[in-house]
Amino acid sequence: MAQPLAQEKLYTEADYYNLPADVRAELIDGRFYYQAAPNRIHQEILNYLNTEINIYIRSKDGKCRVYPAPFAVKLHQDKKDIVEPDISVICDQSKLTDQGCTGAPDWIIEIISPSNPGHDYIRKLHLYADAGVREYWIVDPRTEKVLVYYLGQADFLMETYTFKDQIKVNIYEDLLINFCEVAEMLNI
Numbered sequence: 559m560a561q562p563l564a565q566e567k568l569y570t571e572a573d574y575y576n577l578p579a580d581v582r583a584e585l586i587d588g589r590f591y592y593q594a595a596p597n598r599i600h601q602e603i604l605n606y607l608n609t610e611i612n613i614y615i616r617s618k619d620g621k622c623r624v625y626p627a628p629f630a631v632k633l634h635q636d637k638k639d640i641v642e643p644d645i646s647v648i649c650d651q652s653k654l655t656d657q658g659c660t661g662a663p664d665w666i667i668e669i670i671s672p673s674n675p676g677h678d679y680i681r682k683l684h685l686y687a688d689a690g691v692r693e694y695w696i697v698d699p700r701t702e703k704v705l706v707y708y709l710g711q712a713d714f715l716m717e718t719y720t721f722k723d724q725i726k727v728n729i730y731e732d733l734l735i736n737f738c739e740v741a742e743m744l745n746i
Contacts, residue, residue: 571637574630575657582628585640586685593642594673599699599744603669604644606740607697611647614733622649622664630658631666633689641682644669647729662690664729670698683707687714693728702746704737721746 568588577583582593596604608626615622625646633639640658647665648654666686668678678696686694692710708715708728719725721741727733 571632571640574640582642584642585638586681588638591674591677591681594671596669596671600644600669600671602743603697603699603740606743607667607735608645610735611645611733614730620649621651622647623651623654625659631663632658632660633662633685635660639685639689641685643667643682649729662686662692664691665693665695665727666691667695667697670696670700672700679705695725699744702741 566589569585569590570588571585574583574585574590582595583590584593585591604626608624611624614620615624625648627642627644629642629646631641631643631646633641643663643666645665645667646659646663648659649664650661653659653661653663668682670678675698683694683696687707687709690709692708694707694709696705696707698704702721704719704721704723704725706717706719706725706728708717710729719737721737724734724736724738727735
């Protein structure tokens, strides 16, 4: 007679917040996905984008807030999914808590790490679309491409750009991110 498979333990929000401070992980569907430390190129891109977005918001006296990783985003109230996007832009400040954000950010940027690209391209894309994220960018330094998903549209839209393009941010009227500057900064 076949033995039932042992059930894998499903983790909770409490488990997530009890991780050691030096452990980076995301909690998706009750499972931990551990993250490697980002490399220098990842951090340079993150720093550039974070700075450009903050300068734009401040110049417009905007209400949105920008948070680079590590920053906990609990996508749903059910406490199953807590992610740490590379950059989260949150315009509804009522979503902000002492622990991070509860609810979908308006705009999320993920910078692909070589160790697990499918995590951002597939798993998180579906997660973010389901949660109500309006705009999701995947920046891939290996291919020098940026995939922009407009998830807040009636129709699911996706555009592909390169590190030679200026990319319009859909959630703002007049914000363009110049990836030529990113390529120049990285000498590519």
